[in-house]
Structure formats: structure tokens, C-alpha cells
Amino acid sequence: MSINKNKTFRVLKDVVLVAALILVATLYFNEKNLRAEQETLIEGSLAELQVWKNKDGENVAKIQVLETSNAKTFLALESQNEAIQQLQRLVKENRKLFKDSNGTAGVITSETDINAGGVTEVTEDVDNDPIYSATIEDKWYKINSRATKDSTTISLKTYHNLSIVVGSESQGFFKKKKTFATAKDANPYSNITDMRIYNVTQKQKNFIVGPYVGYGLTKVGNTINTGFQVGIGVTYKLIEF
DSSP: OHHHHHHHHHHHHHHHHHHHHHHHHHHHHHHHHHHHHHHHHHHHHTOOOEEEEOTTSOEEEEEEOEEESSHHHHHTOOOOOHHHHHHHHHHHHTGGGGTTSOOEEEEEEEEEOOOOOOOOEEEEOTTSOEEEEEEEEOSSEEEEEEEOSSOEEEEEEEOOOEEEEEEEEOOSTTSOOEEEEEEEEOOTTEEEEEEEEEEEOOOOOOEEEEEEEEEEEEEETTEEEEEEEEEEEEEEOOOOO
16 A cells, blocks of 8 residues: 555656746747847847839848737837837737737838929910929829919829838748848839838747657666557747748
8 A cells, every 4th residue: 555655746746846847948948039029129120121122123121020929018119210100000909919929010111202394385364474284204203283373283103012021031941030021112113211110920839749659768666668659748949840
């Protein structure tokens, strides 16, 4: 009877010890992941916008995405960048959409620079005063101007075809991937001057509990046996492919 009690006690002690080790390891790695997340967030907030024209003359911009596992961490970020502050206000206004560990928000600032000329048409009003008008247009804009001795009016329309892609890029073997956003405006007169994208990521789960099948060693008393094993185990995920 006492032998069974001793076995039960040893089993309970082992279970408590394993549970305590898992708890300590979980707290440690959660803190480690939080620090790594904050460092990546700061790195993203300091990232510079890359801009260029592709082979088709389209304006392209690229920047590292700001990522956290919850919106609260992003909203607590202190930044003097106006676009990031605007993005934080946008996320805060739509906070309920970021509660399920997913969601993306973005702020893009652009300017349109058009230098064009056209033929002036001269007509007269009822008082025989001249009216100067012109229409200048192509695929991406249309300008109408009308000038009299008293006033000048101008109407401008611009047309844009804007696309954005968010994806992760490898930083090298054993290095964590980084997420970047690339925006493109097909309008050749438009230039993206700033862009900030925020993305909520799912929390990384390092510990996995589940059934396993394998070949290993088992110690029974002073005897070590080898063979196939089936059971339930706890695994810590080091690398994800």
C-alpha cells in the first residue's frame, strides 16, 4: 500500500514540477517575444520610405509594416511622425475591428504635379468683353480654365489607379521575416510622399501540447528500454518552416 502511495506521490511531484517548468518557460518566452515585438515596432516606426519609378513609369513606394499582436501596443507607441499619429487615430477610431487578432490599416499621402499647356480659345460675353478658355487633358487628368476681366475659374480632375500589396520577406536563414507594404500609383503625375501601414499579427504560440508517435528511450526503474512510443507531450517550437 505504501509503495503505491510513494509512486502516486512521485508522479504528482513530477507533474507539478513539469507544470512549474512550463509556466516559468511560458512567462519567460512571452516576455522575450514582447520585447522582440516592441523592438520590431520601433524599427518599423523609424523606417524610411523607398520610392522609385518602375519600367512602365509608374510611381512605386515601399516601407516596413508596423506590426503588433494587439492594437494596444501600437497605440502606446510614442512617435513624432505625423503619418504614424494619423494612423494611430485611424486604428483607435476603428479599434473594435482589431479585436480578433487580425486587421490592417493604412495611411498614404501623395501629391500630383502637372505641368501642361494648351490652346487658348477667345470668345466674347454679352458686353463684348473677351473670355479666355482652355481645355487640357489626357488619360490621367482634365483641366478646364475660364478667365474674364473680373475672374478666373479652373476645374481639375485627376484619375488614379492605386494598388497596395502587403507581404513578408525573408531576412536570411534563421532570421525572422519582416513584413513590407508596396504601393503603386499608375498615374505618372502622382508621387507617394509618405505611407504607413499597421497590421495585427496572431500571437506566436511556442508551446505545443498534443499526441506524438516516435522512437525513444524509456526508463523503468534502473532499466532503460528502447522502442516506439505513443503518448501526449509538450513541445517548444524553435523554428517554423
